[in-house]
């Protein structure tokens with residue numbers, strides 16, 4: 001559940017007068033999501049999503065996130081379109097929080113994605129990378145390799161409470177990733193959290209991407225690595241090679257992977273697994289019992305991390321070497 005900050009009808013109606021969106025008919029809090037407070041609004045003119053940005057989101061990053069959605073939507077990507085205020089800006093204030101509204105996207109996320117969906121996701125990810133290539137604002141990734149050690153330090157002392165031996169295992173992983181993390185791969189704007197709950201489908205057609213609040217500038221292939229982690233493992237923890245191949249082929253049908261990117265994929269995927277393991281572990285150890293948010297299992301990502309540690313070639317993910325390379 002993610003409604004950390006509640007709003008009342010009076011506050012909301014006053015907020016809406018700053019926009020040309022009609023008057024409020026109804027609103028309700030949205031249970032899904034973990035970062036911000038989200039509400040579904042119906043007005044006399046539109047259906048909208050209202051987001052109140054919570055404390056984990058840095059206020060200085062909001063022009064990047066909102067500007068990016070605006071830029072991508074203008075390039076024809078199906079993503080939420082930020083609603084302009086009467087004063088020409090996009091960001092307001094509601095219940096003491098920075099707040100913005102975006103267009104409502106039809107569709108819903110898939111609980112059991114199949115290979116054909118992974119192909120669509122790969123294609124949409126690459127389309128986003130291409131569309132984002134001339135986005136002028138930059139935002140460094142706050143959750144990439146140099147940030148993992150400080151994050152790990154916040155959980156390390158209690159790690160063995162979650163699994164005996166975890167502390168030593170992650171110490172070793174971190175050393176390997178810090179020593180081998182790739183340099184000089186092609187960079188651009190990445191989504192950085194393109195998990196199934198952030199991709200909407202209408203039947204089997206991808207209808208849109210949401211939740212750009214981890215988007216940043218980083219290696220483009222790192223987004224592919226995040227996608228392999230998020231979409232291509234089964235519930236029992238096994239990697240589905242057919243899904244991996246579909247996601248990579250979908251991606252390379254729009255943007256080819258350079259050979260250095262393909263070669264780096266096993267390490268990037270290992271790093272991506274560590275990144276989600278670390279944030280989940282931190283939340284696991286710090287979220288108070290009874291908090292209105294669903295905690296995500298860090299051990300799911302430990303299993304993925306171990307899997308990537310065994311991989312030597314991107315072909316094991318389904319990448320077909322020569323034909324996909326530029």
Ligand SMILES: Nc1ncnc2c1ncn2[C@@H]1O[C@H](COP(=O)(O)OP(=O)(O)O)[C@@H](O)[C@H]1O
Pocket residue numbers: 002030032033034035036037038049080102103104105106197198210211212213
């Ligand atoms: N533009 C949108 N159109 C339709 N539903 C949306 C939209 N944005 C968010 N949602 C709904 O709100 C939920 C939480 O949004 P999300 O951006 O993932 O939140 P958080 O950043 O807090 O994780 C989504 O799972 C979806 O149900």
Ligand SMILES: N[C@@H](CCOP(=O)(O)O)C(=O)O
Pocket residue numbers: 032033034035193195197198211276279280296
């Ligand atoms: N995708 C991350 C958590 C971020 O959640 P979201 O609701 O903002 O997509 C994970 O699975 O750990």
